[in-house]
Amino acid sequence: MSIAEKYNEALQKKNAAAVRSGRAPEDVILMAVTKTRTADELNQVIDAGATDIGENKVQEVMEKYDKVKPVRWHLIGHLQTNKVKNIVDKVVMIHSVASFHLAKEINKRSAAIDKVMDVLIEVNSAMEETKTGIAAEDVKALAEEIAAECDNIRICGIMCIPPRCENPEDARLHFRNAKALFEEMKGWGLPEDKVNPTVLSMGMSNDYEVAIEEGSTIVRVGSSIFGPRNVR
Numbered sequence: 001m002s003i004a005e006k007y008n009e010a011l012q013k014k015n016a017a018a019v020r021s022g023r024a025p026e027d028v029i030l031m032a033v034t035k036t037r038t039a040d041e042l043n044q045v046i047d048a049g050a051t052d053i054g055e056n057k058v059q060e061v062m063e064k065y066d067k068v069k070p071v072r073w074h075l076i077g078h079l080q081t082n083k084v085k086n087i088v089d090k091v092v093m094i095h096s097v098a099s100f101h102l103a104k105e106i107n108k109r110s111a112a113i114d115k116v117m118d119v120l121i122e123v124n125s126a127m128e129e130t131k132t133g134i135a136a137e138d139v140k141a142l143a144e145e146i147a148a149e150c151d152n153i154r155i156c157g158i159m160c161i162p163p164r165c166e167n168p169e170d171a172r173l174h175f176r177n178a179k180a181l182f183e184e185m186k187g188w189g190l191p192e193d194k195v196n197p198t199v200l201s202m203g204m205s206n207d208y209e210v211a212i213e214e215g216s217t218i219v220r221v222g223s224s225i226f227g228p229r230n231v232r
């Protein structure tokens with residue numbers, strides 16, 4: 001199958017899961033995760049209709065940015081503070097904020113270009129040592145700190161990456177917990193221009209339908225669209 005065919009197949013599944021969850025298809029975004037893929041492959045998925053692209057490395061955004069048709073870029077992987085300056089002008093959202101230290105740098109670099117950056121707080125729902133993200137119980141304190149100090153950041157919700165499991169049903173509880181935290185966030189009473197929870201980023205190739213059933217608003221799908229990745 002071509003990239004366009006696989007993208008469309010994922011789109012159909014995404015739409016069906018959105019309807020199963022009582023929402024309209026357009027209420028859930030299918031993001032194409034393009035790490036390790038070429039600019040040509042990105043253009044193929046954009047031609048097929050993709051509106052949102054996710055990269056996990058700053059370097060890859062910089063390499064491909066000028067070779068790719070207009071699209072909404074998201075940074076979804078671990079972000080080092082010294083690289084923030086290279087992407088604040090390119091991405092519409094940073095999904096992986098897990099420290100005040102990083103938020104401060106995003107704030108500073110966004111202020112320098114007169115931008116308010118949309119970010120998500122990355123929650124490590126299983127508290128796995130190998131993963132980034134913060135514990136669910138620490139999200140409120142971080143959100144409060146960012147809201148108080150960072151005028152050029154708007155927190156739009158949460159990203160969650162549950163442990164990889166063979167059976168997507170095993171991820172359901174993690175997704176449900178992330179959704180509960182996301183709903184809680186709406187009641188924290190933080191200023192709406194600073195914290196406006198509308199985005200729940202969860203679900204990857206093997207579990208995105210379950211994630212949507214549990215309330216995801218944007219799924220990050222790579223290998224189901226582009227095929228297996230060579231490790232790089």
Ligand SMILES: *Cc1c(COP(=O)(O)O)cnc(C)c1O
Pocket residue numbers: 033035056076077161204205206220221222223224
């Ligand atoms: C690679 C990656 C994805 C996509 O993974 P697939 O299993 O290929 O769909 C989603 N989210 C993040 C943060 C990633 O790094």
